[in-house]
Structures are given as C-alpha cells and as structure tokens.
Amino acid sequence: MANYKYHMLVCGGTGCFASQSDQIKKNLAQIIEEKGLQNEVQVVITGCFGFCEQGPIVKMLPDNTFYVRVKPEDCRELVEEHIIKGRKVNRLLYTDPENKEHVADSKHMEFYKKQLRIALRNCGFIDPENINEYIARDGYAALASVLEINNPLATIDVIKKSGLRGRGGGGFPTGLKWEIAAKNHADQKYVVCNADEGDPGAFMDRSILEGDPHSVLEAMAINGFCIGANKGLIYIRAEYPLAIERLLIAIKQAEETGLLGKNIFGSDFSFDIELRYGAGAFVCGEETALIHSMEGERGEPTFKPPFPAQEGYLKMPTNVNNVETYANIPVIILKGWEWFSSIGTEKSKGTKVFALAGKINNVGLIEVPMGITLREVVYEIGGGIKDGKKFKAMQTGGPSGGCLTEKFLDTPIDYDNLIEAGSMMGSGGMIVMDEDDCMVAVSKFYLEFTVEESCGKCTPCRIGNKRLYELLEKITEGKGTMEDLDILKSLSKVIKDTSLCGLGQTSPNPVLSTIDNFWDEYLAHVMEKKCPAGQCKALKSYIIEPDLCIGCGACVRVCPVNAIKGEKKMPHEINQADCIKCGACIEKCKFNAILIK
C-alpha cells in the first residue's frame, strides 16, 4: 500500500457500520486534511476485523495498534496523539478481561491468537472498494496462473487434492463437484455463487463479500475456466445492501482492469459476472431452490437427480458453491494443495469461519483451523461466558444443527465429529447458551423459524414441522404430556427420513439434539410443569421478595401493564393476573428483589 507513512484502517463491517464507523472515517479524513497530513496518512474503510463485540474498530498500520469502541468524537485525539505525537491513546486500547491490562496490538489479543485467516485473509487489511489493494496482496495472480497453465483438469486436481469441502453446510468435496460439472458437456454452463446466507445468527459470507469481494470474483472466474463456463451469477440476499454495493463496485473495477470480461489476460477465456437477488427465503440456500429462484420462480426445491451439475440454471450444467468456499480457492492455487491440506484434520482440511455469538464475551467473526476444540473457541477466543455464567451449550448449524454440550468441549471441530455429536457444521453460526437458556424454548425458536421458512412443497416439512412446533408450544406452556414427548421423537425421525430437501431433512435436528442432551429439561416441563431455566413465560411467575424490596417504585414505572402496586417505601406486590411476564421489572430492580419462581 504505496507511499503513505501511516494507514488508519476503519472497520466497515455491518456491526461497526451500525455504530457509525462511516462517520469515524469522515472525521478522521477531515482532521488529517486539517492538519495537512493527507500525503502521509491514508484512511481506509475495510471489511470486518471480526471482533464485533469491541466495535467500532480502528487499526493503525504499520504498528498494528488496535483501537476499540471508537466513537466519532474520539477521532481528533487519535490523530493528534497517535499520529502527531506518536503516543498511544490508552483509553481506547483493548483491555484484557483477565489481567485488566491494555493490549496494544491485535497479535497479542486472545481473540486473535488461535485464529488462522485464510478465507478472511484480506478482511480488515484492504479497502474492498479498491481493486489495486487486492492486486497488491496477490489478487488475481491465481487466475493468471490458472490461465497460463491452461489445463482445467490439472487445476481441478489441485482443488481435489487440497481436500476443500463445501463451506455452505453440506461439506461436499469441492473439487469433485467441479469435476462433475466439467465432464457434462453443453454449449452453455454456469457458475453460481450462493450468497443467500439465511441462517439466523450467521454473517460469515456477508463479511467476506463486504471485506474482500474480489477473492470471490477471482475464484468464480477460475471455476468458470475449469468447468467451461463463461457466465457467473451471484445469488445474494437483497437485505445485504453494503455487500451488494461493494460487489457491484468490484465487478466494475475488475471489468475495467480486464480481469473480467472478454479474453482475460489475453487468453481465449472470457467471463462475466452478474448479480441475482434473493428475496427472503431460507430454502433458497438449497441449490435447486436457488436455481428456480434465479429463474424467476418460487424457490421450491426439486428432487435430485438431476443435479445442478447435470441440469441447473436454464437447464444447463451449473456449479454452485458458497462464498466462503470460493474465498479459499485463490490461496489454494497460489500456495498449493500441500499447504492447504496440511491444515486441519484428516477429512476436514483448512479453516472454517464462524460467527461466534450469544452469551459469550467476545462476539465476532472468527476463522480457525479445522480440529480446534470447542473449549479453545469458547474460553480462549471467545473469552468465556458473559457475566461469569455457566456454559450450557453451543449451537452450531443453525436451524439444521444441534447443541453441543460440555461433554463435547474437547472434541476437535470438523465436519464428521460435529455430525457424530448430533449437530453439524452448517454454514458457520456458533451460538453460545448459558444456564439461563431453556433448551426446549431454543428448539421451539428454531422450529418457528423452519415453519416460517418451509416452502410447503412436501408434506412432512409443510405439516410435520408445524405439528412439531405446536407440540413444543404446548410443552413450553406447561400443557405437554408424556405421550407428546413420544410423538415429538417419532415425528422428528419421520420428518428427517421423508422430507424432500435438506431443509426438512435437518429441521428436527434442534429437537432431537436437545432431547438427547437435555431430556430432564423436557421432563421438567411436562411432569413438574416447570422451566428450570426460568425462561418459559407460562411456567414462571415474578414475585417480589418483601425483605429485599425497599419500595422505590422503579418497577412500578417500568411495568407496561400496571401490574405492580404498593405504598411508597413499602414492599410492593405483583398482581399475577395482570402480569404479562415481560421481565421489564426485573431488569430495572437494583436490589434483586424480584424473583422468578
């Protein structure tokens, strides 16, 4: 990155963007100009740094100082102190929660220590809206070498040997998929990037597209060359405006630079990329549904075979991969399959990006080598459970996955181990739950999602999931019977066994996994009509402990239904008939006088 003395990298990921990182960039640029430093300091909006919990983040190069929770009004101090006076602004440095010391540089932060960034290699380092910064970090070199070697099968072989598996959830070997598409002959073939990230609690693909769009474009072109396609389509959620904007800029710049379009690098190979917009249907993550959606139809899956590699978009052979899978491709080509396959476990190579969220201290986007343990993720990278509570479970795989409990803390994370543990890799959501989370309610949450997102084409998913949800609703309301639990189990198995597509085939997983691991919680709801975590509204009542209540009236003011009564400075009481169990009072009470029973 050229001749500047300093670079100020401002995180432009969605989380930081939501906390005004664009204003921070503006302020920094303005102050630098004011000081006449515009030829020495460059301010860049980058992609996600990953450490969303601490956003907005500003990173200084070349010294790697990592400022967290920066506000627009902090900008002047950052420029005057850090740039002009060469002193770090201590109050904006990250504080280690253990020893309470400031950590100046990301390399020494627990959050980053165990991470290995391959797919996210450029996120947070380059300006995603400037193709030259991507090129400066070996961008499009992989495409150049693939075109120069001019042997598609050899390139497919590299991908096959690397052991890369689809990062969208299924884990199908990527090289094999390319090979099948390459072998199906047709006048027109298509390369499709699945960017319809729909898992509630996952934002990996979004971050890659926002932070490093060119890596995906380059990989798609390589894919196109390998299978004999000259048309690429990115199917992206319409709810991702920033990613869309950056992709459009990237495509335009790549076309202007001759890296997309006709006769790339002077070869015979031409490749164009267009965007297609999703419209809010989780089922469109399934590749046949995605293809129907791109064709302007309802996003209903169809039976496979024929697979998209045989008969896909407009009935032509089509290769569909997800964003993260693509982001790995250029590096594998440049560094070789030997390098890539040396990372990870026997059957799961490389790294995986996860969106770590929930009841954990360090919420953020992480990329870790396959084979890392849950314990390392939760306690080292994640910094442990929020508010010192007890770890209860880690949910992976979203609505298709399951819960991993304490006993799996030391299991190395890879595709096969997660399935064996009753969950799955999925697209990469990792939600941490603590002792306050009711696992019956969690599975109801996921079923509600599936019921909402089912396309309705096949019976088990259309009606079966609805019935599962209704059973869970009944149980969380304290109306469940032991017979309901039996039906819950047997129905779940049939839905898995008979559904048309992956959505229905995995939708009962959250139920089955919580039944396996938290059976006593189900029993408590049914037999004792109690929610052990105190989360199920119908099974709990809010009670004011007279000995602890000082009658301050804070709860009275916050209660939306005026259910709390009492004389000033005297213990108050909650009228149970009126109480809607919203929990507002308990949040407000400073004396812990309100208990859930």
Added chain:
Amino acid sequence: MDKIKLIIDNKEVSVPKGSTILEAAHKIGIDIPTLCHFELKDLDIHNKPGGCRICVVEVEGRRNLAPACVTECTEGMIVKTNSIRVLNARRTVLELLLSDHPADCLVCAKSCHCQLQDLAARFGVREIPFQGEQSSYQLEVSPSIIRDMNKCVMCRRCETMCNELQTVGALNAIERGFPAVVSTAFNQTLANSPCTFCGQCVAVCPVGALVEMDHTPKVIRAIADGKKTVVVQVAPAVRVALGEEFGMKPGTIVTGKLTAALKALGFNYVFDTDWSADLTIMEEGTELIDKLTRHLNGDKSVKLPLLSSCCPAWVNFFEYHFPELKDIPSTAKSPQQMFGSIAKSYFADKIGVKREDMVVVSVMPCLAKKYECARDEFKVDGNPDVDYSISTRELAALIKQANIDFKSLEDAPFDSPLGESTGAAVIFGTTGGVIEAAVRTVYEVLTKKPLPKLEFTELRGLEGVRSATIDVDGFKLNIGIAHGLSNARKLLNEIKEGKSQFHAIEVMACPGGCIDGGGQPLHHGNSEIIKARWEAIYEADRNMPIRKSHENPSIQAIYKEFLGEPCGHKSHELLHTHYFDKAKVIEVKLD
C-alpha cells in the same frame, strides 16, 4: 434399449433405463401407494412433484427414504417397499395430511372417489395422533366449479393442468410453508381469473378440493313441478362413459340404457345433442364453404382459418387470451346452445308450451357447459335457452338416487323430432370429430359428388396438434386440429403471426376432446380408459345407419319447415352468436 436389473421386496425385476422405482414395482405386481403422482402418458401429461411423500421406499445404502415416483432405478439397486421403517413413515405422512384435512367425508362431493380417503382406508387409520391448526380458506362457488382449498393436499395436479396443459394460468401455488395452497391470484374468484372452466383441474383433483357445481337438485325440482315441460339433451361423449359409473367396462356404449334411464327419471322429452351437432355441421359447414368459395374467388377480406366454436372452454380461452382474433371463430353456437334455442322456439311452439314453462336440461361431459348456458347472450328476456347443465357424473348420481338399476334397463329410443342423428354427430365427442363431420358434409356439398371414403383416419389420433390435407376434388383443404389449450395456443400464435396454413381448425380444450371432459367419470390417471372411450366413439359412428349430417332427415325437415336455409336469416337469429373481448383492461386512473 438398455436394461437395468434391480431387486424390489426380494424379487428381481428388469426394466428399461430411466424407469422409476414405482414403474419397476408395478411391473412385478407391487402396488406402491401414491397421491400427488399423476400421469396420462399417452397424452403427454405428467405431474411428478415428488411432494406428498406417500410413495417413499427404502433403498439400500441411502440415508433417507426415497420417493418411488421420481427415483430412477439403478443397476443392482435393492429396494424395500414394505419394511417397518417404510410403513411407519408412510402412515405418519398420511396422518399428517389427515391432520390438516376436514373430516367431513360423509358429505363430501368426492366421497368414495377420494384418493386420500382410499389411502386412509387402506392403512386402516382409525385416529389421527396430531392435533393443531387447520387451514382455513374461503369456500368459492362459481357457476361451474366449487373450490374448497381446506381440502387441498398440494399435489399440484390442478396447477399442472391449468398451466402446462391448458396455459390458462388461473391457478398457481401461493404462499409458502403451512399456508401454501394452490389458488388464484389474490385468492380472487375464478370468474375474476382467466379460468375457462374447462374442469380439467376438477377431473384430476384427488380429493374434494375442486368439484363441480351440482345442479341435480334443481333438475329434480323441475321434473317434480307439474307446470313445467322438462326437455333433456345428451351430449355424444356421455354415452361412451356413463356405464363406468355403474361398473361397466370403459368404452361400453350405453345409449339405449341412457335414454331409458332419462325417461325413467321423468323427463318429458328425451332428446339428443347429436341432433343439434348435425345442425351445427350444417351451419358451420356452410360458413366454411362460403368463406372458402370467397377466398378461392380472390376475396381478400375473408378471414381464414375458420375456427370451431363448439367447445365453451375454448371460447372462453380465446376471448380472454386472444381477443384480437375474436372475429375468426365460427359464429355457430355450440350444439348445446343450438339445441336450447330450437327447443324453446320451434319445438315449444310445436307442442304448444310457453317458453317460460319449458325447462331444458343438458347432460354434458363438461363443466364449462354450465358456465356457457348461463351466459347472458343465450337468454331471451332473462330466460336461458338451456336452464341447467349437469355432468355425466351428476347424471349417474341422479340415476342412483332414483333407484334405477341402470345395468338391467331395456334400451329405449330417443324421442322425436330432436332425437334423430347421424354418425357424424357422435364423433363430436372426441378430438378431430367435429372437423371430420364437417369435411364429410363440405366435401359433398362443394363437389356435389359422393365421398369416395367416409372415414378420414388422417384426422384421428391423440397427438396434441395434428394436421391433414384433404383433397376436395383437386382443392387441397388444410385442416388443423388441437386438443389441450396449450396446443391451441400454438396454432393461434401462428394465426396471429400470419403464418397459419390452415383453412379450418378444430379445437377442443380437454385432452382427447369431450371423452375426457371435466364432467366425465374420473379416470384417476388411467389413459386406457380414455382410449377405450375414444374407440367407442368411432364404433358408435360405424353403428349409425346415416353417417353424414346433411343426410339427417330430421335436419332436412327443420330447414324446410322452419329455418329456411343454413346461415339464413332465421339461422342467424337462433343459431349464431358473437364473442367478447374479456382480456383484463388496465385503466389509467387520474391521480
């Protein structure tokens, strides 16, 4: 052809490559239950969404159960169709369907013909373990069709018929997840949609979601009313299908029993729509001769080809989708409406009954006929030419209600004078029949020579679009035939583009023509039944002593006595109609 060997329920079977497990199992007598699956292979109609999951089977080596209807056989495959895992899954899927289905079987129009009911009986379902929300959609009653989407099982058959076979586009899957259902745009009424009321959706619906509007109570009341003279007419295709409702072999011709049954039901006059089919040929044939003669004489204003206009669903189709071509079809009314018009004028006068005291009932293989007879232009001072149209199925129900043992009835003849007909009329009941009947007459009238051969086999068949050139004494008459409205659309597009080579085109909305109309006994996807009816129609033709419309003495008599000449003044008044532009109009409103 490549053969594939596999094992189903421990039996080896060899099938052509590309066969499904369902087909392979069927070959060795294993009847895997299905629900959404529907095919009329001979007519190239396929509905295979693989959605209901009733037909799931266990395939060794696969993680999940496979739907037999869409899973292709592979070499060495080992399939189990009745393992405990399969039976349990199949029953659960069935119970799920039943848990969102009204249990009003006793009063459902499809009772005893319902495939879901059959499955419940086959599996001995005695209770439904799942309770929960049930779908609740508004019931829709149209002149022809009743839609109760609470009974929809999302088999998508109606959607396939409406969009792929008919390209009508009235129905589509809407919403998603539990509320997903097949419906019209914005859940509007069928009357507000492009629906042609062809009834093919009703003909294939496995449950009671789509059924015909039942007019039998009105018919019973009319017969019981001593002041009314009730006249009935029967369409050609009814006589080759009605027997099925009484357990007779498909393709049995039951004309005599049908007539006897109608008399036993108490109709005052039992007449034949075949009679007015002959009349139609006189009118439409004359129209064609006139147009051809003018065309051959170089009159550039003549619009050709002439399109047939017997099929009311087809009329609805071009009025909605091709209103710009509404001047091209023959103006001749359909045989049903010609009959009504003559019955309530000529015949009413003849027997001295006032128009308003006469009730004309038609028995039709069709549901669009119900809509047709209710059209305003077929009424005189609000009194319709045809009062009620009932389907073949409704007639069967009526006969059963009246304790008539259909099979043992003695044959009876049609009444006179509107009961006499020819072989040309009876072939109206199948695709190609109207045009063949017309050619028999047009040839002889134009050439003034007897036909060298009576049967134009080149016009017969079940391919969707057919064409033939008939040598009319040196003149090459180009004929086009389409059945299924998607096929009609192809011919209409050619006309629109000025590329059509035809002088005359016959269109029937239903696949196979009226023999497979929306009001016929349900064939449940068995195209052998349709073929048997098709063959029976031509047999009925062969059985007739007179086989050309213009030789029908009763027709000759009515022209002499009442109408004058074909396409004359009186004909125009009584036997011809005009068409409307029914395309949606997008109007700009002022802001």
Added chain:
Amino acid sequence: MSVKIEISQKTRTKIEEICKSFNNEPGELINVLHKTQDYLGYLPAEVQEVVAHELKISTAKVYGVVSFYSFFTMIPKGRFPVSICMGTACYVRGAERILDEFKHLLKLGVGETGADGLFSLASLRCVGACGLAPVVLVGEKVYGRLATDDVKSIVEEYKGGGCAV
C-alpha cells in the same frame, strides 16, 4: 365483462420501464419485483397485474412468487419501519422481550402497519450486527445492546413525526 384494473399513469409508465430494462423477460420476474418494490415501497395487486401483463405471464404466477418471498410485501410500510432482528444471537440476548415491548407500545403485530401510517413492525433474520445484540432497526438506523426499557424512548423519538429516516 372484462376485469378492470386501475392504476396511475405515472406508476404504470414506471413499471413498464422497469420491465423493459429487463427485456420483458419472464425469468427476470424477481428482479422486476425488487425494482418495483424499491420504487413503490410495496406491491399492491394492481401493480402485480401490470407486471404480469408486461412479462406475459399469469397474474397467479406473479402472486405465487410475491407471496412466497418474505421480502415482498403487499402492505405499505410505515414511515418508520421498525425491524427487530430475530437472529439466534439476538434471540438468546432477549430479542423476544424487545419485540413484545414494541408490539405492546405500538399496538401492532409483526407484519402490520399502523392506521396512521407512522410505524410498521417486522422481524427479520440476522442483520450481521451480532456484537450489538439485541438489535433493532428503525429505517436504516441501528439501535444495539437494547434493554426493554429502551424501547419506550425509541418509540417516543419518532412518535411526533420525529426525524425522518
């Protein structure tokens, strides 16, 4: 006898332009609907009729697609559309309580728009700001790390017509 659809000239011209920009290609239906909704804010029945007419497909099919995808709506959104993230990260950090509070204060259900057109309420999937969970969007403005008693002040902020979003 024919069904009449009423629409303003301006809207009709705009839809025709949009369809034309996609070559009136039926396969571009979803793109056309996106652009049309961008322009109008929602997709009422008469608009779908015009789209169907231009792309030469059935209105039932257009409606089938519109009603399939949750992004498309036939109800106009409020001036201040409130969207509560119901992604898992927000859910475990109390998004449901926040949603309940909005429902209570705005007297609206999810997917509804108030009679005065001021607010509409929606729940959406992960917005990718899990670090700020639970998250609420009003228009494009993001409110993060919310507790139930923050809801009242957010509603108040916009109630008087507030600052336009």
